[in-house]
Amino acid sequence: MAFRPPxxxxxxxxxxxxSLACTSPxxxxxxxxxxxxxxxGDRARTLEVAGWLEEVYPRVVALLPGARPQPAEVWLMPSLxxxxxxxxxxxAEGVTWFDWEDNPARIQLLAEGRNLRFILSHELAHALLGPxxxxxxxxxxxxxxxxxxAWINPDxxxxxxxxxxxxxxxxxxxxxxRLVGNLGRxxxxxxxxxxxxxxxxxxxxxxxxxxxxxxxxxxxxxxxNTRRRSESLPDYYGVGFVLATRIAERQxxxxxxxxxxxxxDLGHEVVPPSWVLxxxxxxxxxxxxxxxxxxLGKEELRALIRENPELxxxxxxxxxxxxxxxxxxxxxxxxxxxxxxxxxxxxxxxxEIPAARQALLSLWxxxxxxxxxxxxx
Ligand SMILES: [Zn+2]
Numbered sequence: 559m560a561f562r563p564p565x566x567x568x569x570x571x572x573x574x575x576x577s578l579a580c581t582s583p584x585x586x587x588x589x590x591x592x593x594x595x596x597x598x599g600d601r602a603r604t605l606e607v608a609g610w611l612e613e614v615y616p617r618v619v620a621l622l623p624g625a626r627p628q629p630a631e632v633w634l635m636p637s638l639x640x641x642x643x644x645x646x647x648x649x650a651e652g653v654t655w656f657d658w659e660d661n662p663a664r665i666q667l668l669a670e671g672r673n674l675r676f677i678l679s680h681e682l683a684h685a686l687l688g689p690x691x692x693x694x695x696x697x698x699x700x701x702x703x704x705x706x707x708a709w710i711n712p713d714x715x716x717x718x719x720x721x722x723x724x725x726x727x728x729x730x731x732x733x734x735x736r737l738v739g740n741l742g743r744x745x746x747x748x749x750x751x752x753x754x755x756x757x758x759x760x761x762x763x764x765x766x767x768x769x770x771x772x773x774x775x776x777x778x779x780x781x782x783n784t785r786r787r788s789e790s791l792p793d794y795y796g797v798g799f800v801l802a803t804r805i806a807e808r809q810x811x812x813x814x815x816x817x818x819x820x821x822x823d824l825g826h827e828v829v830p831p832s833w834v835l836x837x838x839x840x841x842x843x844x845x846x847x848x849x850x851x852x853x854l855g856k857e858e859l860r861a862l863i864r865e866n867p868e869l870x871x872x873x874x875x876x877x878x879x880x881x882x883x884x885x886x887x888x889x890x891x892x893x894x895x896x897x898x899x900x901x902x903x904x905x906x907x908x909x910e911i912p913a914a915r916q917a918l919l920s921l922w923x924x925x926x927x928x929x930x931x932x933x934x935x
Contacts, residue, residue, distance in 0.1 A: 638666055693829050701795070728767050
């Protein structure tokens with residue numbers, strides 16, 4: 559069964575190579591920090607983001623091997639240019655512009671973006687990449703920026719990991735989760751509870767991407783960003799994140815940098831895809847499904863349910879509802895204890911996530927009435 563999550567966090571951020579032909583002076587408010595300048599339309603927001611720049615910039619420099627520190631120019635915008643927001647796997651909330659010499663010239667962020675500190679961290683990871691990173695595949699660069707931003711923003715990390723894993727699972731047909739509940743305890747004295755359930759396949763797309771992963775990974779940083787403006791590419795944030803995470807777990811970000819410098823020394827324009835897959839221990843596509851599934855830990859599972867309550871509640875009500883319709887919603891939660899299990903066996907009760915509890919009670923009331931469907935035909 560494939561599901562299309564209706565409300566995954568839109569945290570994808572874009573990066574573009576382009577000339578800055580426009581010499582607009584930028585938003586009116588400005589705050590100068592030790593690491594660059596922040597411009598925005600609203601004084602309070604500009605000050606807030608300037609504080610984050612002070613905090614986040616030194617951390618990116620410390621975590622990123624081969625960084626090229628240089629003052630940042632950050633603009634807070636009411637909207638982002640079309641080129642930054644179209645295609646490429648999600649709604650962009652930030653973009654880093656490069657000049658003709660490939661020097662980052664400006665970071666533009668959506669002023670009212672939901673997770674601006676994360677997006678700022680992600681864009682800084684692009685802007686501070688030194689020349690030794692030039693051969694990095696575009697998808698891996700996005701994944702590495704997300705990974706670094708997740709390290710710097712641990713409060714958001716489980717939601718980011720869950721989102722990126724679901725996106726990556728387009729290459730495996732979806733993430734496998736198990737829906738479980740207790741049946742058979744409706745009468746005292748009956749043995750039970752009998753645990754029963756079904757597998758769910760959670761996917762953002764419902765279909766496998768048209769482009770092979772190797773083909774996607776063969777696209778360098780600027781190639782990827784040129785092509786995404788003229789054609790529909792598969793979502794590369796998810797697989798990029800999985801690959802960056804798997805390599806960094808074994809060798810740190812230095813392991814990714816080592817791939818880039820070796821490729822450069824051997825005359826490759828882009829790190830060969832086979833090197834990336836080998837470094838991530840993902841050479842065998844038959845192992846991807848289980849590997850991706852097992853990367854979704856308990857915290858990520860909680861985040862996935864919290865961010866997509868309707869999706870998983872819909873599955874639970876659809877599966878258990880017909881046989882349990884005589885119960886009221888609260889009674890259903892207490893007796894059946896519907897829950898979601900990841901591939902590692904971690905379990906999260908739908909009732910323990912407030913958004914899921916609320917979504918379930920309202921869907922139940924809509925289908926079966928507040929006190930159950932005892933009067934229904
Ligand atoms: Zn990016």
